[in-house]
Amino acid sequence: MPVFSSTALRSSVVSRLRAAGCVFAEDEARVLLSAAASPADLAAMVRARAEGRPLEHVVGWAEFAGLRIAVDPGVFVPRRRSEFLAAAATALTGPPRRPGAVVLDLCCGSGALGAAVAAGAAHPVELYAADIDPDAVRCARRNLAGTGALVHRGDLFAALPPTLHGRVDVLIANVPYVPTGDLALLPPEARLHEARPALDGGADGLDVLRRVVAEAPRWLAADGALLFETSERQVAAALAVARAAGLAAVESRHEDLDATVVTATPR
Incomplete structure (x- = not known):
């Protein structure tokens, strides 16, 4: 045996x-x-x-949306609740959009969301991803190697080529949304082993989101959509942030996954 x-x-x-x-x-x-x-x-x-090391860092991978995603030490571990965000984004790559929808995975971490959308879309997508963390970028490039994605390193939209202005059909932004004061309450495996910038959303957890929604309209196609995850307790404030930037915003909820997603579109 x-x-x-x-x-x-x-x-x-x-x-x-x-x-x-x-x-x-x-x-x-x-x-x-x-x-x-x-x-x-x-x-x-x-x-x-x-x-106390995260299981995913120990074995080097995480299961996400039916895929095996490589996760290097220090890189944010994709959460199962984010499968709801991936599914919502994937649904927006289908009709009436033409094949070849432009998808941007911002704050991509390991690239799990982009990989899930590329795998689940009915037609091939034109995929871009970006993150400020060099370890995450290296990890995402491995996970997205077979998708034709271009993975950029930099601070939010500053990482991207200007040729994407006004072309993004689906913008996924899984921004950090834990309030700074709550970081100490996180499980040690996250607090001690994942990069702080992937967790810390500022005083109210919405600082990075504000930056994203302020610039998103310049990058979205006329019928494009920004999708982001937030917590149930923050959703009202997150909706207000999106609407203050001139976007129409609605929330969706998946009770089993304890997941809340906001979809925001140009008015």
Whole structure:
């Protein structure tokens, strides 16, 4: 019997993870056992997870929208709730838009959202992505390598070529929206192991969003749409921010994923 199929070994891993406070110890043990290349590799992975490193950083990938997304140490781990944002964006690449919709994944992190849209769209999309974090950009380039995407590094729209002005059909901006004062309340695996700029949304969590919506109209096509994720408690303020920038904005909610998405379009 292969060593990694041993019931005793699996039980040992589960027990170690439970003792470390991992809520989903059985599921995490299954991932670690399947990812480890040797007993020594498994021991190192279990130790790293027990010490608080995110599971996705330990194994080097996250499952997102049916895809395996590479996630390097320090890079923001795509959350399952963001699958709702990916699905909403994907739906907007279809009719009546022509094939080849221009999609921009801003604050792209690992590139998970762009990858999900490219995989789910009925027709090939013209995909761009950008992030200020060089580690995230390197990671996104790997994840988007097969999509033809151009991944840029820089501060929001400053990273992009001006040829995109007025051409973006679907602008996905998964901006950081945790209020600075709440960062200390985040789980240690996020607070200690993910880049702070990917989490910190400023005093009320909306600072980066304000910058995005202020510039978005210059980049959107006439019938384009900006989509972003926010929390349920922030949605009223987020809608107000979008509307103050001259955009029509509506919210959507997915209860099972605990996800709230705002879609904003030029008036």
